[in-house]
Amino acid sequence: MATKHDLILNHIESLPVGERISVRRIAKDLSVSEGTAYRAIKDAETIGLVSTIQRVGTIRIERKLKKNIEKLTFGEVVRIIEGDVLGGSEGLDKSLNKFVIGAMTESAMERYITPGSLMIVGNREGVQKLALTEGAAVLITGGFETTDEISQLADELALPVLRTTYDTFTVATMINRALSDQLIKKDIMLVSDIYVPLDKAIYLHGSDCVKEFQRLSEETRHSRFPVVNRNQRLIGIVTAKDIIGKNDHQLIEKIMTKDPIYVKRTMSVASVSHQMIWDGLEVMPVVEDDLTLSGIVSRQDVMKAMQMVQRQPQIADTISDQIAGEVITVEDEQEGKQNEDYSYHFVVTPQMVNSVGTISFGVLSEIISNVAQRTMVANQRRNILIEQINLHYLRLIQLESDLEIRPRVLEIGRRSAKLDIEVFLENTIVAKALVVCQVMERA
Template sequence: MATKHEQILNFIESIPIGDKLSVRLIAKSLNVSEGTAYRAIKEAENTGLVTTIQRVGTIRIEAKSEQNIENLTFEEILKIIDGELLGGKNGLTKTLNKFIIGAMTEEAMLRYITDESLMIIGNRESAQRLSLENGAAVLITGGFRADQEIIDLSNELSLPVMTTSYDTFTVGSMINRAMTDQLIKKEIMMIESVYTRLEHTQFLKTDDTVYDYRIANQESQHTRYPVVGYNDRLVGIVTAKDIIGEEDSVLIKKVMTKDPAFTTNHMSVASVAHTMIWDGLEVMPVVSDEMKLLGVVSRQDIMKAMQSQQRQPQTGETIADQINQSIKEKNTEEYLFNVSPQMTNGLGTISFGVLSEIVTESAYLKLSKQNKRNLVVEQVQLHYLNLIQLGNTLTIKPTVFDRSRRSARLDIEVYSENGLAAKAIVVCQLLQKK
């Protein structure tokens, strides 16, 4: 029999897309407490069933498909511009392909308008209607509002009409920045896209026995299994070491390790890789925010993810990308870096954060050439000895002074035009297949 929590989630899924819902509505419809209804709504929001829109409320939405992660939806645009929705709420989950600034004649607009584009325009009713009729949502700047005829048309076509108090240039800059940020986020691989789902893996229950573990071990490639209790909540993990010398009839809950390391599906692959390297873990359970077991992620999954990520083209530039592109190899032992205006603070000297990133990138370059393996920077001890000014050319000299199978330590010296400017000790963990 489904729990109250699961019943509420099923009820939310049955609500038509675009309808509003509330804690009070769910509590009354299913005869549950408002606290139970609130927790279920939060999980539904995390899984993409609903969203909360300012000044509108909680709306049932269509779950986003993974291939559209690089695009912004109109509801996200509404939040970015701190706007107000005037009509077309059923189209809020549609993705934005491009935006157009309507500072042109209506005849000229037609060549730029495409489906699911966004027309940024002022108080021009005929241009607003033209945009909607050709498949574009409308954003009205300057605090103007739309006529009721335009609102009715937007509801009919399920294309949002929004208004904001910002001017057109500010809105365009905000959306452009958001689109770039979204492209960068696309490159950050999350556990959700690499872990093995529950239906495709094995786990044990607290009332299973050591014999059940041995049977599972014959059919699996690893020796660590999550252990779940009531309602599939993670309560422990059992390994080969735990069952050594135990009788087949002994219950798993008697031998399992309690409070195991775990991850959620919205954590980054890099952060989980760091934990698995540091603790020497072969497998980690993946859980929901309510500690319900969703699946497992293995060291092999992490390796494949990190290797495929390195082969993907970059679509959005971060500060780290700009620094990485600016570091040039002088010879096999040294690297060069020129300090540009974006890398400085208000005093015209290099930002301490940028200097830390230069040191980190040089460690990556040095070790990746020697080891041909993935690595994670564990610790950086950086000492800024002399000021590095705008326009200076830096010479970075990384030296590996200690290396083992799982870690490496580097001494990195940064020389500016006036001599030694900074010195750092960098500790890295090396990721390898087990």
């Protein structure tokens, strides 16, 4: 039987795109409390059924697949520019392909306007009308109004006319930044990208017996299974260790481990990897907010995903990528040294300093982290997750300092490692760090 939460989500999904949604209306139409309606609407926003836009409200949008996350919608543009909608609100869920700045004559700009683009313009009504008729949305800068004719045309064509108080240059910069941010988000791998969905997952019911566990274990070679009740909600985990010495007809719910560790589809693979390595978990259940089992994720799949992410090129640079790009590897070719002995150089640029002109503590921490990862890959062919960095600033590091970073592996085990990393300036030590990390599978 579907819960009230599920009924509300199904109701929202049945609404036409562009329909406005309110907590009070949902509560009244479906005879539920406003608290239940609010939680369901927030969940609908998380899974992409609705979008809440400032000065517009919550509206039903077309559900977007993750593969299109690099595309900004016009509704998201409204939020980014802190603007409002003057017409064509039904088209807010459409994607922005490119933006055009209306700084030329109407006849000259016709060739640049394409369907799905966004015309950024001031109070030039002719350009606004031209853009709409050519299939483009309109963004009016400077806080100017538009005419009733333009608003009506926007409603008819379902193409948004937006307004912001920012100038054209600022708006273009904000949209460019948002596009870059979306590309970075696209690169972050989530559990939803790698988990085994429920229809392919192996699990047990609390009413099953030990004999059923043994049968599944022999078939799959797995030694750990999630346990659900008759409503498909997660109630425990049963492992090979739990069934030792138990009768074949013993119920699983009597011997399972209750309140197991679980993950959700929206969690990053990196965070799940951290927990699986640290706790030595082979399999983790993936659940919905109400603990309904939606699938499983295995340690093997997580490790493969993490290694693939570290090898693939970045589409857009994060701050971490920008810092890492400045760290140069220098192989030590002195007599008696092995090929695995490396040092690293880093020049402190103006973007990397704080208000008094010395290297930012966060930047130095990122350098240490990057050097630790490179060292483990070069020497041990291992990928790592940083667990802890104890960083000591011994002397101030000024702008344009040419730093040499010398790492040394202190100890390495099956699941963890420690590194000592020293930072030198003109052969004088200026910083020192002890790095504790978790070790992943061999690359």
